[in-house]
Each structure stands twice: as structure tokens, then as C-alpha cells.
Amino acid sequence: MNIFDLAGAPAEPSRALCSRKACRADAAWQLLWNNPKIHTPERRKIWLACPEHRAWLEDYLQTRGLWKETVPLSNAGVAGRAG
Numbered sequence: 001m002n003i004f005d006l007a008g009a010p011a012e013p014s015r016a017l018c019s020r021k022a023c024r025a026d027a028a029w030q031l032l033w034n035n036p037k038i039h040t041p042e043r044r045k046i047w048l049a050c051p052e053h054r055a056w057l058e059d060y061l062q063t064r065g066l067w068k069e070t071v072p073l074s075n076a077g078v079a080g081r082a083g
């Protein structure tokens, strides 16, 4: 028997993680964006960002004219329903 089975510490990906490629940090922000070429105006896509990558992701979206709003993740209630 593996003692770690008893520890009961599952590595479930239930946390909200940063959307930056290769970043596994906890997200603290939601970046709301919309691509008018493919989305209806009221549609909002959501990227999650850790504090370190918030500015990077905002800049990425703003450069492309897609960025709408950045809101604290804590305001979102249950995490993991973005998509």
C-alpha cells in the first residue's frame, strides 16, 4: 500500500489557473473579451490570469482590440465554469 493513498490529497484541477501558456499559477483575475469578427457583441469570453500575467494578457487582448474588462476572480463565485 502506498502511504500517499491514505493522505487523500488529490491533485484535482478544480482550481482556477492562469490562462497564460505554461503558467500553473492560481488565477486572481478574469479578463473578459470579445472578438467582433466571430462573437455577437454581448458575448464574453473569459481568460483567467494570475497577478503576474494579468498585464501581459490584457496587453495581448488590447493590442487586438478584443479586451473588454478585467474583474477580480473573487467576484465570480464558483470558479471553473468559464468557457
Ligand SMILES: [Zn+2]
Pocket (backbone or CB within 6 Å): 018, 019, 020, 023, 024, 025, 049, 050, 051, 052, 053
Ligand atoms: Zn500566470
